[in-house]
Amino acid sequence: MSYFSNISSAITTLVDGMKVTMGYFVRPREHVTLQYPDEVWPIPTRNIGVGEIESYNTIRSKLVVDFEDCIGCKACERACPVDCIHIETFKAGPDEDIGTTKNDTKIKLRVTSFIIDMSECMFCDLCTPPCPEDCIRMTPDYQFISNDNVKLAVTPEERWRDRDHLIYEFSKVSPIERAQRQADAEKVAAAKAAAMEAKKAAAEKAAAAKAEQEAREAEKARAEAATATDSEAPPSPFISETPVDSAEPTPINIPTMESAPEPEPMDRIEVPMETIKTPEIPEVKPVSTETTAEPETSSEPDSSSEPENSSKGETENG
Amino acid sequence: MIQLLANWILSFDILSGMGISVAWGLSLFIVAALIFVFVAANAIVLVYIERKVSAFMQVRLGPMRVGKFGTLQTVADALKLLQKEDIIPRSADKVLFIIGPWVILVASVVTFAAIPFSDTLLAANMNIGLFYIVSISSIVVLGIVMAGWASNNKWSLYGAMRSAAQIISYEIPVGITLIAVVAVVGSLNLQTIIQEQAGTGNLFHWIPIPLPNWFIFHSPFLFVAAFVYLIGATAEINRTPFDIPESESELVAGFMTEFSGLRWALFFLSEYANATLVAFLVSIVFLGGWQSPFADYEGTQIGFSIITLVAIMWTLFVRAKTGRLSVYPLGLSLVITIAAWLFPGFAIWMASPGIFWMLMKAGGIIFMLMWFRWTFPRLRVDQLMYVSWKVILPLSLINLMGVAIWMWLTGEIQF
Structure with a gap:
């Protein structure tokens, strides 16, 4: 009898199984799989702690620079703890008019390169408060994928270059103009250096002449002293100093430059030293933000850049 | 044609x-x-x-x-x-490796020559159509063994051997089940078999439920035989739950392991060709082929009304059970029913035999095969043999005898 009960149990269990799969087959599939590029999870809208400023009440992700408003002060570059912002500026000529920012600040520096390496960015948001023009900000656009510059990484160097699509260039200065600026700046620097060298040479000559004079005077004095009295020997330090040092000592900068690299850990300490050294811009900043904070907060969401708008639209659709 | x-x-x-x-x-x-x-x-x-x-x-x-x-x-x-690159293993038997997939493909494509898609649309109207299909489709196993042997791979060989054992085992119950139908019709011609199933009649000859004269409703024995045939045919075309020749978890891909690119595509093609062939054969032999389920256009109207009632009941049942409202079956059947009542031409077209009904029935059977595949777990080899020799074969023999007795009881044949 187990033969027939076996068959009947086989039939009933098979029918049960078919019922289950048919139940899933006819079930509506609404929240099954997120079709990623077409549908995106909504970005959380909770407050992350910077309550006063409306645009910060979302997640912070991709950094965006409104390049028209950048004055090239490098405050963000200095503030960055991981050095992911690289800015290159050249001074504008006296008759050049670069324009003004939205705060009516005159731009005095030509920013030829404004690179943010998003592969190094740690999204700490420390670069945005120092900006006097509020032109660098974090957007909720968290999708960094792109088709540009995606290469097959084989060697370590190529693997490094594989992140090229994460390096964002915000400067709108053309490379030709940038090269020209660089050449100009080099020319100016060369001219300056030549002038400096000429000055230096002149100073050296003068110093040498002076030293010679001094040496002569000293010799004269020594001779006089020797002839006058043997017991008078107080200018003994003079003797040691004068002939040896006075021949080469005029470049005052060189000894400091040489002495600086000697302690090795100084290299690392130098970066914070610089940031501490320049408290001028942070002092200026609060004034400008205070004066322009109110109009900006109202205008920013409207004039926010494309990625923010597009991501918002996607979330609404999804 | x-x-x-x-x-x-x-x-x-x-x-x-x-x-x-x-x-x-x-x-x-x-x-x-x-x-x-x-x-x-x-x-x-x-x-x-x-x-x-x-x-x-x-x-x-x-x-x-x-x-x-x-x-x-x-x-x-x-x-x-x-x-894709055409890879032939170095130690493979090149000749067999190359012709194996083609043998399988040809064997499964050639069988379509005898399939009647409608009363006129068929390649060859053979008087031994059913026998031709059964015999030609069993050549597939030759190609599978060729492919498995030529691959020079233990998985391939195991797959091929299993396939051979399985197909040979299931050929017998399948053949005997088809003989039961042939005994009713008295012909191996598929067109004759379909034409025998025209019109409507009672369920199982005596139960007064008007149903089409299909052989699945001919007698309880043929009703069982239809399912026996479906099971056996599923095993013959190596589909889940009888897919032990290519069982992924045991044999990688069975006899297809070493094949790639176009040759592998040929296997795939023949697999689905075989599934379609089985679906066509089930609908021809048991479900009336290209015959319409409705006798005339009044039958169409009444039939669709009954289908709509069933759809309403189904919708209410689903609503009571899951709280969801599934409107698609109800809406579709309602639209067709209203069309059948409003437009007599549509009802007449639905009642007339044709390729539409053939494809509908075959599609239903193919969906059933897919339903099997994604529901049932795979059988073990010994279970497979148990099912074939100890369950299905006795059942098909009983069916054959039962059909003969049934026909004697209903007076279809006299001694």
């Missing part, structure tokens, strides 16, 4: 110069090409449907990216397969 095509070709003035034999050969070639195109297109469509059905049964979405709802996914896959 070939005769008609040849006559049609000769009816043109330009082409009438060629002899009757040339026209005959040309039409043969055209029909063969048409069948092959049907098989290839059928495989592409069925792979897409299978992936969708499996996805829906597993609470997924399936292919969605290529084309709208992923409709072009299988076309893209086919193009990819055509471009």
